[in-house]
Amino acid sequence: MSDQIASQPSCADPFDPASISLDEALRRIAERVQPVHACERLPIRECLDRVNHEIVSSPSNVPPHANSAMDGFALAVASLQQDGITEFEQIGTAYAGNAFEGSVSAGQCVRIMTGGLIPQGADAVIMQEQTEVTAEGKVRIDANHRVGENIREAGEDIKQGAAVIDAGVRLSPADLGVLASLGIAQLQVKRKPVVAFFSTGDELMPVGEPLAPGKIYDSNRYCLHGMLSRMAVDIVDLGVVRDEPQAMREALENAAAKADLILSTGGVSVGEADFIKPALEEIGSTEFWKIAIKPGRPLTLGQIDASIFIGLPGNPVAVMVTFSQFVVPAIQALAGTRPTRPKLFKARADDRLRKKPGRYEFQRGIATLDETGEWRVGKTGKQGSGILTSMSRANCFIVLPDDNAGVEPGDEVSIQFFDWSL
Ligand code: AMP
Ligand code: MG
Numbered sequence: 001m002s003d004q005i006a007s008q009p010s011c012a013d014p015f016d017p018a019s020i021s022l023d024e025a026l027r028r029i030a031e032r033v034q035p036v037h038a039c040e041r042l043p044i045r046e047c048l049d050r051v052n053h054e055i056v057s058s059p060s061n062v063p064p065h066a067n068s069a070m071d072g073f074a075l076a077v078a079s080l081q082q083d084g085i086t087e088f089e090q091i092g093t094a095y096a097g098n099a100f101e102g103s104v105s106a107g108q109c110v111r112i113m114t115g116g117l118i119p120q121g122a123d124a125v126i127m128q129e130q131t132e133v134t135a136e137g138k139v140r141i142d143a144n145h146r147v148g149e150n151i152r153e154a155g156e157d158i159k160q161g162a163a164v165i166d167a168g169v170r171l172s173p174a175d176l177g178v179l180a181s182l183g184i185a186q187l188q189v190k191r192k193p194v195v196a197f198f199s200t201g202d203e204l205m206p207v208g209e210p211l212a213p214g215k216i217y218d219s220n221r222y223c224l225h226g227m228l229s230r231m232a233v234d235i236v237d238l239g240v241v242r243d244e245p246q247a248m249r250e251a252l253e254n255a256a257a258k259a260d261l262i263l264s265t266g267g268v269s270v271g272e273a274d275f276i277k278p279a280l281e282e283i284g285s286t287e288f289w290k291i292a293i294k295p296g297r298p299l300t301l302g303q304i305d306a307s308i309f310i311g312l313p314g315n316p317v318a319v320m321v322t323f324s325q326f327v328v329p330a331i332q333a334l335a336g337t338r339p340t341r342p343k344l345f346k347a348r349a350d351d352r353l354r355k356k357p358g359r360y361e362f363q364r365g366i367a368t369l370d371e372t373g374e375w376r377v378g379k380t381g382k383q384g385s386g387i388l389t390s391m392s393r394a395n396c397f398i399v400l401p402d403d404n405a406g407v408e409p410g411d412e413v414s415i416q417f418f419d420w421s422l
Contacts, residue, residue, distance in 0.1 A: 028289075039053045041189075043186055073126050261334060296322040361398075
């Protein structure tokens, strides 16, 4: 027997040659995920954050008629003298929603409010601040005006027939306003993906019970519930599943019957109590990956019938990191919209950050804008993957690329703000 231990690759190693990159993992997930097919027709208020099914073309012009962008006087520019002041007779008033019915001839003007329809014969609105009204009620206007001044043309925002919202777009509050401005009351959107999730581990207890010896409270399900609640998905919480093959199989079968995506936490490391792998292999297919990121190295991708399974690590910070990097794009693809990559911002580090080259790291940071308009970022104390307060105190990840070998105060780093609502 040798007097040295032949150690196996582990998450303590900076780099494991068997691991795959973050981009490769994303590519493999994208390859598997098929968008949901079914659609539903909903009142537009309920379409917020949902994915538009078919391109929306405008049935009409917005605004429907030319109207005034200012409070002022509508008139024909041709009736202004070339130089000096012209006096106009005011023949009526046009309010928003209450038009002036007559027409404007030379030497006449109409008092007009913002949004009021441009009367026949007028081709400009002179803002009231550029006019004088005499004691006799005449309106005095100088020569410096042009045709079209302060007029919002019909169709200026949206032309009839124009494409306004593409298929596959996740609908924003502004989109709902655009739909309303077109008089569209209901819209076809893709159905919400259903996401089922559970925790694994015999050590886990639900909150609300006194903690038994050797146990810990299950925090992952609460983080997952929070992150999923910010997304347009239906969620099914399947509780805690014991580290036992039969229980695991049943949980997976039950989840697959209900959900498009199944998430679990824990039970995917090389520990002896890892039951996910055999259970998945029995009822579906599976791939186990080591991803060259920290935290969050072990990840499982699988499939049971039409449901995708993503097995996240057990450590709470690793759960949040892998959710933000892999689950968010998987849900976007399922929902039928194009996955977005988290946005990176440049920031100046306030602290020294320890890192070994080899893996892509997500340290937790607090970013603030300094008085020069530059982002500065400090760390949130201990960075262990079980230290969940490092996440709750933070507002961003400090993203350190594979080859980074540590950061000194004043160095420039990339940060990713937390955004669980993509
Ligand atoms: P595992 O991958 O199952 O070995 O879990 C790795 C570590 O994460 C262990 O220390 C677990 O106790 C912890 N852990 C796993 N699941 C949870 C959970 N739902 N809540 C809090 N900690 C967990
Ligand atoms: Mg476990």
